[in-house]
Amino acid sequence: MHVVIVGGGVIGLATAWRALAGGLDVTVVDPEPASKASYASAGMLPPANEQLYDDEPLRRLYLASRDRYPSFVAELEEASGRSAGYRRDGVLDVALDDAGVAGLDHAHRFHQAHGIRTETLTAEECLAYEPRLAPTVRGGLFAPDDGAIDPRRLTSALLTAIERLGGTLVADRATDLLVESRATGVRLAGGGTVTGDRTVLAAGCWTHLLGGLPPGVVPEVRPVKGQILRLRSAEPFLTRTTRGLVGGSAVYLVPRADGELVVGATYEELGYDTTVTAGGLAELLDKARAVLPDVTGLAFAEVTAALRPGSPDDRPLIGATSVPDLLLATGHFRIGVQLCAVTADALAAVLAGGEPPEVVRPFAAGRTVGAV
Numbered sequence: 231m232h233v234v235i236v237g238g239g240v241i242g243l244a245t246a247w248r249a250l251a252g253g254l255d256v257t258v259v260d261p262e263p264a265s266k267a268s269y270a271s272a273g274m275l276p277p278a279n280e281q282l283y284d285d286e287p288l289r290r291l292y293l294a295s296r297d298r299y300p301s302f303v304a305e306l307e308e309a310s311g312r313s314a315g316y317r318r319d320g321v322l323d324v325a326l327d328d329a330g331v332a333g334l335d336h337a338h339r340f341h342q343a344h345g346i347r348t349e350t351l352t353a354e355e356c357l358a359y360e361p362r363l364a365p366t367v368r369g370g371l372f373a374p375d376d377g378a379i380d381p382r383r384l385t386s387a388l389l390t391a392i393e394r395l396g397g398t399l400v401a402d403r404a405t406d407l408l409v410e411s412r413a414t415g416v417r418l419a420g421g422g423t424v425t426g427d428r429t430v431l432a433a434g435c436w437t438h439l440l441g442g443l444p445p446g447v448v449p450e451v452r453p454v455k456g457q458i459l460r461l462r463s464a465e466p467f468l469t470r471t472t473r474g475l476v477g478g479s480a481v482y483l484v485p486r487a488d489g490e491l492v493v494g495a496t497y498e499e500l501g502y503d504t505t506v507t508a509g510g511l512a513e514l515l516d517k518a519r520a521v522l523p524d525v526t527g528l529a530f531a532e533v534t535a536a537l538r539p540g541s542p543d544d545r546p547l548i549g550a551t552s553v554p555d556l557l558l559a560t561g562h563f564r565i566g567v568q569l570c571a572v573t574a575d576a577l578a579a580v581l582a583g584g585e586p587p588e589v590v591r592p593f594a595a596g597r598t599v600g601a602v
Contacts, residue, residue: 231255233581234415234424236404236440237432238263240271240381241559241566243388244574245430247306250395252582257398257424259416264385266434270458270536271567272484272492273381274471275299276321277346277373278337281544281564287592288545292565293344294589295572296376302571303379310390315380315486322472324356324363324370326520330475334371341373348373360468362522378471378484381567400424404433406441413556416440428581432559434539435502447551448595451561453502453537456495457510459518461528463489474521481517483525491528493518504535538563548573548593549586557581558595 231254235242238260246256277296282289303316325331334350341348351370357363359372392399404416408423415425431437435453461467468485484492496510511533518525541547541561546569550557559577562569576590586594 231428231581232257232426233428233430234259234426235430235432236260236416237266237434237437237560238399239266239432239434239566240268240385240388240570241562241573242430242432243385243392244570245432245559245577246397247309247388247391247395248574248578249581250392250397251305251309252578254578254581255396256392257400257426258392259400259402259404259418259424261401261403263399263401264382264389267456267536267538268381268385268567270456270534271381272458272482272494273315273379273384273567274321274473274482274484275376275378275568276471276473277341277348277376278344279565283336283340285545289344290589291546291572291593292568294587295569298571298575306387306391309394310387312387312390313383314387315383316377317379317471318375318377320470321373321376321378322356322359322370322470323373324472324474324521325368326364326366326474326476327368329478331368333475334369338371341371346373347375359470360472362467362524363472364521364523379567380486384567404440407431407443407556409442409444409553412554417442428555428557430557430559430577430581434560435537437539437558437560444553447553447556448558449542449547449561451539451541451547452499454540454563455498455500455503455535456538457498457506457514457533457535458492458494459511459514459533460531461491461493461525462531463491463528465489467491467522467525467528472521474517476517476520479517481514481521483518483521490531491525493525502537504537506533506535510535539566546573546593547595548576548590549580549595551595
């Protein structure tokens with residue numbers, strides 16, 4: 231069984247690694263692997279987010295991936311011999327106004343209802359956890375079983391594992407799907423083709439733009455721009471991953487062991503525009519400073535703009551399509567890094583001839599998009 235995977239973001243690479251680990255032959259096609267939305271992502275792994283509150287199937291999928299993550303990372307680090315930058319030292323949510331307090335109360339009730347450990351904190355307890363928080367902090371929630379991963383180290387480990395297992399990387403752009411009575415591979419921008427027994431489209435918001443797709447097989451996957459700021463200090467500025475709720479929105483602050491602090495993210499529906507803007511930078515700094523007043527003393531490292539892949543109903547598209555031997559793994563929107571473990575396992579199982587896990591079936595690529 232030879233599998234062609236179009237897309238070298240975290241979803242495509244994780245699927246390639248799990249398929250190779252299952253004994254399949256895999257070729258990944260991407261001109262710049264590990265450079266997509268997952269590369270820009272902060273990699274926060276919170277216990278939940280507001281996207282899950284009213285969507286039970288997505289909640290179950292998310293929690294399945296959350297449960298799988300520790301073993302997924304351990305297996306990847308063993309296979310690659312590289313650290314994936316995973317930390318499971320807790321996520322701290324803090325509120326700085328009445329709306330934030332109400333948001334934390336809603337989140338805590340949701341966590342309790344679904345068996346997620348979180349602890350309510352007073353303002354004083356929040357400051358004891360993170361002394362650099364604004365003194366106006368009103369209270370918080372601490373999720374001790376959650377944390378973050380460094381997507382750049384994660385994708386680097388995936389590339390190494392793929393290489394070690396004999397996978398092939400084609401650094402070119404797929405322009406067209408090859409379809410006879412079934413999907414047989416892709417045509418390349420540089421000339422030639424890559425053919426296989428099954429083809430997986432995991433190209434994020436570019437998936438539906440591939441030439442040769444029969445009408446209606448791949449829903450439009452729209453791009454949602456996010457700008458993310460990276461700051462730096464000699465020592466970590468924060469102890470743990472922190473999310474601040476202020477002014478009716480959230481800002482996340484993800485520290486790395488090397489002193490990097492990732493601040494994110496904007497949310498902009500601007501098509502395929504990836505311009506880094508002064509307004510985006512100002513928004514991120516203003517939100518970060520509201521939570522951490524001294525953050526502006528850190529050194530500037532980088533601002534990145536990337537495109538999240540949003541399906542018409544903002545839910546992922548995972549599995550077989552109406553075209554024989556054509557599968558999708560796209561549309562993960564804001565939670566691709568969080569869902570990569572469950573997505574990769576599910577695709578690998580289907581590619582090997584098995585059935586998709588029950589938790590993945592509501593997200594079948596051939597479903598009526600928008601149906602819950």
